Amino acid sequence: MDELTDAVSQAGGVVRVSALRSRGWSRRAIERRLATHMLTRPRDGWVALPGADPLLVAAARAGVVLSCLTQAERLGLWVQGDGCVHVAAPPKRHIGEVSDGTRVHWARPLVPRHPDVLVDPVENVLAVVARCRPHEQARAVWESALRQGLVVRESLRLLPLAPLARALLEECSLHSDSGLETVIPVRLRFLRLPIRQQVWLAGHAVDFVIGDRLVLQVDGGHHVGAQRRSDIAHDARLKLLGYHVIRIDYVQIMTRWSEVHDVIVRAVAQGLHRAR
Structure with missing residues (x-):
């Protein structure tokens, strides 16, 4: 070289x-x-x-920028991928041929794109995600960006956000440790119960408290060995204090949610969320 x-x-x-x-x-x-x-x-x-990088080469060849889920993932944000390469271009702009599996988002950017750059600024990425993805997935990406400090809520509020994106911004919480913890409050809103995140109980933070006493813990890949034993001991302390604990993991949330849903609604039906 x-x-x-x-x-x-x-x-x-x-x-x-x-x-x-x-x-x-x-x-x-x-x-x-x-x-x-x-x-x-x-x-x-x-x-x-x-x-x-073949993605950058393809973007240069087509005259587009990497955006939406593709650029969000490159930025290290929590993403539930769809198998597509997401790119963006201004409306009515002539672009070159793109490969199969590429989704082009035609949108005027919030933040001007420099002609030398092949990746969208994070603000544009979030705006495209808000239009492209289902609500809970979009919120997970937005909360990930806020949590990692790639954007600041107050600065985003000053941008000419579309109504959908602005509503999404106001919903975002900084209490979720991961995208998994973002989707749960969205899916449980129908219960119309208070759902608190990262509540300190019996010497440790728990992921969610539904109502007064129903604790929902989300296990990640690190919940093994000593960590797992610590979790079990903490669950026991919570039960002695009158809490009911439900533990779930990534696979259950993303592919077997109906089972999780059934357990939670039955726990609520039995009044396990109420202080006794």
Whole structure:
């Protein structure tokens, strides 16, 4: 790798020729690297390293930006994927051919997109997610972004959000430790009961308290070994204090929710959520 290809690498592996020219690289130098296959040309005006991120290369080739679930996942947000590559482009813009399984979101961005950038700013990502995904999935992505500090609620409020996105923002809680904990209050709203998150009981925080006494704990992948033994001991202390504890995990929430639903509604029907 020489200085020019190193500059391309530092720019993410895919870069506009005009950006390189503005940094002092001549067109001849760029063409020489193309001729020797040190660089590739995904589209007129763009160059890429041979081993560049294929999603970025495809975005440059089509004239779009990575957005919605695809960029949310790249940012490390909690995402329930749908198997598609999500990209965005301004309305009525002519774009190149996209591969099968690519979903193009035609939308005017909240935050202007720089022509040299192939990924949407996080604010645009969230706005597209709000339109694209079911409510509980969208809320999980939004809460993940807020929880990780990628966006600030007060700053988002100043943007010209669509009504759906604005309502979503106001619903978001910072108490959820994961996307799993986001979807549960949404799914249980029909109970019309108080649902508190991250409540300190018997020396530890519990994930949810439904009503006064029904505790719902969400187990992640770390609930094994010593952690699992600690959880069991804590459950026992809660039961001695008059709480009823229900434990569920990722698979139950995402693929067997009807079973979880049945257990919770029957617990409520038996009055296990009420203080005795």
